[in-house]
Amino acid sequence: MPSLSILFSSSSSRLIFLSKTLAKRTIFSSLSAMSINLNAHAFAGNPIISKTPKLHDPLSPSSAFQSLKTQLLQTPENSSPLFKVLPFRKGRPLASSSITGDDDVPSWHLGWISLPDCKGFLGKCGVELSEDSLVYLGSKAEEDVVYWAVDVSEEGGLVPELGSKRFCFVELRTLMVATDWDDSSAMGELAIAGHARALLEWHSLSRFCGHCGEKTVPKEAGRRKQCSSELCKKRIYPRVDPVVIMLVIDRENDRALLSRQSRFVPRMWSCLAGFIEPGESLEEAVRRETYEETGIEVGEVVYHSSQPWPVGPSSIPCQLMVGFFAYAESLEINVDKEELEDAQWHSREDVRKALAVAEYKKAQRTTAAKVVQMCKGVEKGQSLSTDFNVESGELAPMFFPGPFAIAHHLISTWAYQDVPSDGVEADSKQPSSSTSNLQHSYSPKD
Numbered sequence: 154m155p156s157l158s159i160l161f162s163s164s165s166s167r168l169i170f171l172s173k174t175l176a177k178r179t180i181f182s183s184l185s186a187m188s189i190n191l192n193a194h195a196f197a198g199n200p201i202i203s204k205t206p207k208l209h210d211p212l213s214p215s216s217a218f219q220s221l222k223t224q225l226l227q228t229p230e231n232s233s234p235l236f237k238v239l240p241f242r243k244g245r246p247l248a249s250s251s252i253t254g255d256d257d258v259p260s261w262h263l264g265w266i267s268l269p270d271c272k273g274f275l276g277k278c279g280v281e282l283s284e285d286s287l288v289y290l291g292s293k294a295e296e297d298v299v300y301w302a303v304d305v306s307e308e309g310g311l312v313p314e315l316g317s318k319r320f321c322f323v324e325l326r327t328l329m330v331a332t333d334w335d336d337s338s339a340m341g342e343l344a345i346a347g348h349a350r351a352l353l354e355w356h357s358l359s360r361f362c363g364h365c366g367e368k369t370v371p372k373e374a375g376r377r378k379q380c381s382s383e384l385c386k387k388r389i390y391p392r393v394d395p396v397v398i399m400l401v402i403d404r405e406n407d408r409a410l411l412s413r414q415s416r417f418v419p420r421m422w423s424c425l426a427g428f429i430e431p432g433e434s435l436e437e438a439v440r441r442e443t444y445e446e447t448g449i450e451v452g453e454v455v456y457h458s459s460q461p462w463p464v465g466p467s468s469i470p471c472q473l474m475v476g477f478f479a480y481a482e483s484l485e486i487n488v489d490k491e492e493l494e495d496a497q498w499h500s501r502e503d504v505r506k507a508l509a510v511a512e513y514k515k516a517q518r519t520t521a522a523k524v525v526q527m528c529k530g531v532e533k534g535q536s537l538s539t540d541f542n543v544e545s546g547e548l549a550p551m552f553f554p555g556p557f558a559i560a561h562h563l564i565s566t567w568a569y570q571d572v573p574s575d576g577v578e579a580d581s582k583q584p585s586s587s588t589s590n591l592q593h594s595y596s597p598k599d
Contacts, residue, residue, distance in 0.1 A: 193340060194460035195329055195557040196347035201291030201300055212292035214374040217299045221374075222284045224268055234297045236268040238287065239346070240305045240315075241353050244467055245322035246346045247315065250521070250528040259521040261331055261528075263342050264320045271303065278310040288352050288375030290345065302349035304357065321528040325350055326464045331520040334556045347463040351471035352376075354463075355391045358470065362387055394469050396462070397438045398426040399477040400563040401449060403484060409504060409567055410449060410481065411553075412488075412496040420551050422499070424560045426474070439479050447496045448487030453480040457566070460559040476559045478567065503551075504568045511552040 206213040211220070212234055224232055240247045247264030266274070272282045282303070290300040305311050312322070325346060332343045352375065362369055362380035364387045369378040372388075380387040401410035401424075411422040427442030429435065436454040443451045455478045462472040488496050554560045 193337075193344075194458065194559055194562070195332065195334065195340065196344050196461040196463060197459075198337075198340060199291070199344040199348050200341040201293060201345060202348065206292060206294070212294055212297075212299055214289045214376055217289060217292070218284065218374040220299075221268075221287065221301075225272070225282060225284055234292070234299045237265040237298055237300050238268055238271040239263055239265055239290070239300065239302045239349055240271070240311070240322075241302060241350065242304075242308075242312070242322040243306050244350055244354060245324055246328070246349065247320050248323045248328060248524065248528065249320055250525040252522075252525060258333075259331075259518065259525045260333065260336075260339065261323070261328060261521060261524045263346060264315070265300070268301075274311055274314055275305070275308060277314060278308045280308055285371050285375075288349070288356065288371075289373075290349055290352075300345070302353055304353045316530060319528050321524075321530075323524055323527060327520060327524065329464060329557045330555065331517060331524050332557065333517060333521070344461075347461060347471075351461070351463040352391060354467050354470035358392075358468070359389050362389070392470055394472045395429045395435075396426055396472045396474050397429060397435055397442060397477060398424050398474050398559060398563070399439045399443065399451075399454070399479045400424050400560075400567055401443055401447075401451060401479045401481050402567065403481050403498065408498040408500050409564065410443075410447065410486075410496060411499050411504075411564075412446070413494045414492075415494045417494070420549065421553065422497075422551050423554055423558075424476075424563055425496075426560075435475055435477070439477050443479060446489050446492045448483075448485065448489075449481050450483040451479045452482045454478075455480075457563055458559065474559050476563050478563070499551075501568055504564060507549060507551050507553065508565055508568055510549045513555045516555060 206216075208215060210216060217234065217236075220232075220234065221236065224236060247266075248261050249264050250259060250261040252259045275282050287301040287303050290302055292299045315321075328343060328346060332339050334340060356371070356375065356378070359369055359378050361367065362382065362385060365380060365382050365385045367380050367382040367385060369389060370381050371377075372379045377391070378389040380389070402408070403410075410425065412425055413422055417423070425443055425446055427438065427446070429438040430441075433441070435456075439454045440451045443449050457476040457478060459476060460474045462474045463470065465472050484498070486496050486498070553564050556562070
């Protein structure tokens, strides 16, 4: 390879080279800074696991588990701490829903039930609730409450019993779309439900030891498992599957590479993503996945943020989406048709137009209303893609995942990176080093 002195022999060449290098660094410094002010992603910010109590605290997993065994044997009056249980059926949390306020805005809530009520409901189905079937989720010291989850997938009789009380088991993805991302309380409940689903799915997958094949038993109030064999006693911890998700940007910072998978609803485009392989760094995974799926070579990689993602298939209990901006060193696309349906470069202007007309708030409220109907016993089928229309009623040419997904924030952060807080646009090729106003991501057009 020729030396830099040969490649840039003249002063003007050196200045051009340095100018492009500094511009690229400014672009990525600006993009990286923009992640600082992000609100919590969906499924992040769990309010009951922010701090794990000390070992001898009555709300700690070990102490709460001992109290749980006592309360299951008897139901003492004014028992402390108070136990609340969230039942799950086939990966779906129990939920209730209502329409409140002057604007008749629908909202959903997790279907917490007391420990005595949980015992009673299961007792009517001929099932005795045991301490090993409950999984510790967390606690709130200020309320003296400990929260648990239980899988009741095998108890079909619970559905009509709970349905008569306006409870319903709802797909977590549906609740995700129905959640008002401006409501911190609702986002907290979604995070709790995601954490619980991930733990219960992991328990279902880890019933046997992968080392010797013997049965496993729950330990630490369900926060880990252990092989039952005295010769093995292998410890097993909850599984997390890391995934890189990246918005690839061209060298001029004018266009972003977006892709479609065959399973996407019509007109939806998103970022590239892929699982990390053993022995691979995050940056290496970004470059490998981008090249394998689109043939694009990636150079610089900049971290943005991460998001727990417990709404994948049950065989992958909890993905951790690790988001990046990636700088493309080539432009020619060669799509791997086994991985993607299509991949194209999209201009910043086209991305902004798509963000401006997509009715994310309408989709959220429509789905929240659907949850209300489900909890009333009336379930209406509707494609969520029909909610992403422009005001005139015409279909938008394309849209992106809603604000519940990290892909949305990667795309919108880049699209509005040159819009400072005063609303005056700067040159996108010479982005300001100031932090971008991310309000665009959270206040889409109704």
